Amino acid sequence: MLQLERSKLNPILVPDKSNWWESKAVFNCSVLYDGKTIHMLYRAIGEYDNYVSRIGYASSNDGLSFIKKKEAALYPEADYESYGMEDPRIMTIEDETYVTYVVLSNYVKNNPSIYTALAKTEDFLDYERLGIITGPGSEDKDVVLFPKINEAALSYMMLHRPSTWVGPQYNTEKPSIWIAEGDSITNYSKHSLLVKPEQSWEELKIGVGVPPIRTKNGWLVIYHGVDSDHVYSAGAFLLDINEPCRILGRTKVPLLTPEEEYELKGDVNNVVFPTGACILDNKLLVYYGAADKVCCVATADLQEILDYIMSDKCSL
Numbered sequence: 001m002l003q004l005e006r007s008k009l010n011p012i013l014v015p016d017k018s019n020w021w022e023s024k025a026v027f028n029c030s031v032l033y034d035g036k037t038i039h040m041l042y043r044a045i046g047e048y049d050n051y052v053s054r055i056g057y058a059s060s061n062d063g064l065s066f067i068k069k070k071e072a073a074l075y076p077e078a079d080y081e082s083y084g085m086e087d088p089r090i091m092t093i094e095d096e097t098y099v100t101y102v103v104l105s106n107y108v109k110n111n112p113s114i115y116t117a118l119a120k121t122e123d124f125l126d127y128e129r130l131g132i133i134t135g136p137g138s139e140d141k142d143v144v145l146f147p148k149i150n151e152a153a154l155s156y157m158m159l160h161r162p163s164t165w166v167g168p169q170y171n172t173e174k175p176s177i178w179i180a181e182g183d184s185i186t187n188y189s190k191h192s193l194l195v196k197p198e199q200s201w202e203e204l205k206i207g208v209g210v211p212p213i214r215t216k217n218g219w220l221v222i223y224h225g226v227d228s229d230h231v232y233s234a235g236a237f238l239l240d241i242n243e244p245c246r247i248l249g250r251t252k253v254p255l256l257t258p259e260e261e262y263e264l265k266g267d268v269n270n271v272v273f274p275t276g277a278c279i280l281d282n283k284l285l286v287y288y289g290a291a292d293k294v295c296c297v298a299t300a301d302l303q304e305i306l307d308y309i310m311s312d313k314c315s316l
Contacts, residue, residue: 001253002255002300002304002305002308003255003256003300004234004255004256004286004298004299004300005298005299005300006256006260006296006297006298007064007296007297007298007299009064009065009297010260010262010290010294010296010297010298011262011290011294011295011296012064012065012066012295012296012297013026013029013040013042013058013066013068013294013295014026014294014295015044015045015293015294016068019070020046021044021046021054021056021072021075022044022045022046022054022056022068022072023046024045024046024047024048024267025043025044025045025266025267025292025293025294026042026043026044026045026056026293026294026295027042027043027273027289027290027291027292027293027294027295028042028043028086028087028088028273028275028288028289028292028295029041029042029043029058029088029275029276029287029288029289029295030042030088030089030090030099030210030211030275030276030287031063031090031276031277031278031285031287032090032091032092032097032278033063033278033279033280036061037059037060037061038059038060038061038062038063038066038278038280039057039059039090039124040057040058040059040060040066040276040287040295041055041056041057041073041074041088041090041099041124042055042056042057042058042088042295043055043056043085043086043087043088043289044056044072045267050083050107050108050109051084051107051108051109052076052083052084052107053084053085053086054072054074054075054076054084054085055072055073055074055075055085055088055101056068056069056072056073057069057073057124063278063280063285063297064297073124073125073127074088074099074101074119074127077129078117078129080103080115080117080131080132081103081117083103083104083105083106083107083108083112084103084104084108085101085102085103085117086101086102086103086104086141087101087102087141087142087275088100088101088275089101089143089144089210089211089275089276090211090276091144091145091146091147091211092147093145093146093147093148093156093185094147094148096120097120097121097122097124098118098119098120098121098130098145098185099118099119099120099121099127100116100117100118100133100143100144100145101116101117101119102114102115102116102117102141103115103116103117103132113136113137113139114139114140114141114163115132115134115136115140116132116133116134116140116141116143116160117129117130117131117132117133118130118131118132118133118185118186130185130186131186133158133186133187133188134160134162135162137164138162138163138164138165139162139163139164140160140161140162140163141160141161141163141207142159142160142161142177142207142208142209142224143158143159143160143161143208144158144159144160144208144210144211144212145157145158145185145211146158146159146211146212146219146244147212147214155181155182155183156181156182156183156184156185156188157179157180157181157182157244158179158180158182158188159177159178159179159180159194159208159212159221160177160178160180160208161175161176161177161178161205161206161207161208162175162178162191163175163205165178170193171193172193172196174196174197174203174204174205174206175197175204175205175206175207176193176194176195176196176197176205176206177194177195177196177206177207177208177223178191178192178193178194179191179192179194179244179245180192192245194245194247195223195237195247195250197225199225199252199253200227200228201225201227201231201233201235201253201254201257202225202226202227202233202235203225203226203227203228204226204227204228204230205225205226206223206224206225206226207223207224208221208223209221209222209223209224209234209273209274209275209288210222210223210274210275210276210277210286211277212239212244213277213279213284214241215302215306216306217238217248217306217310218238218239218240218241218248218306219238219239219240219241219244220236220238220284220305220306220309221236221237221238221239222234222235222236222255222274222277222286223235223236223237223274224272224273224274225254229270230270231257231258231270231271232258232270232271232272232273233254233256233257233258233272234254234255234256234257234272234273234274234286234288235250235251235253235254235255236250236251236255236305236309237249237250237251237309238250238306238309238310248309248310249309249310249311250309251308251309255286255300255305256272256274256286256288256298257272258270258271258272258290258291260290262290262291262293262294262296263290263291263296264291265291266290266291266292266293266294267291267292267293268291268292269291270291271289271290271291271292272288272289272290273288273289273290273292274286274287274288275287275288275289276288279302282301282302282303283299283300283301283302284299284300284301284302284305285297285298285299286298286299286300
């Protein structure tokens with residue numbers, strides 16, 4: 001049974017009590033490696049009364065030691081961001097850098113409706129808002145975009161988790177991962193069920209964690225699952241490069257599950273929530289939020305994890 005190996009430096013990012021907007025929690029971080037620098041965006045909390053999230057920026061040369069920027073990278077400006085900006089995911093599409101992030105219709109304590117919005121950046125300093133990209137009533141989060149599948153592809157693709165799409169009409173009884181196609185970066189109209197909860201560690205729901213990573217074996221996707229005790233763990237599946245609706249392999253047991261104190265105890269206990277990954281020297285680095293409090297990283301040899309997903313132990 002393959003397991004991701006936690007860094008001995010975990011947690012790699014912790015709250016900064018001297019900086020008000022990230023003084024309570026920093027978690028659910030996404031990364032982009034440009035060949036020289038690993039850029040990170042992370043969710044930050046500065047107060048618990050209304051629990052409004054902002055997004056911070058940090059950078060690293062080795063993937064372990066990060067330097068944070070003092071000012072927030074993204075903070076509520078547009079009307080639809082008024083109640084916070086959560087769980088960023090960074091993607092590169094046609095040499096452009098995009099960020100998906102969750103926005104709310106009201107304060108967290110008021111049971112708000114959930115949407116996902118999109119922004120674009122060239123330098124991680126300035127961001128162009130592109131608006132909400134998920135539909136009303138779907139409670140849609142854990143949204144990541146594919147790089148263009150090939151140069152001739154006319155459509156854009158995304159993975160998402162619409163929480164209200166359950167029941168016989170959706171062919172799933174639990175919140176599941178869907179794949180969508182669209183005619184623009186912001187408009188997706190064709191949706192297909194892709195992955196449903198199957199194992200006990202993902203009994204309640206699943207959701208995409210990390211934007212698809214192109215490998216020689218297929219698109220590698222790290223995702224999270226939640227069991228009946230509300231424990232969040234991380235698994236993986238592999239999609240065909242040219243036909244990403246086709247699943248090649250999927251882990252039956254978690255690659256990472258809460259074990260360390262910083263994963264077991266925090267603002268939300270028992271949480272390993274992967275939201276970012278990159279490949280550095282043939283090693284897969286998976287970044288995750290631990291207990292909704294801190295940022296952490298765990299690693300595995302890339303080829304080893306691909307072989308494992310394709311092995312009989314993970315066969316479909």
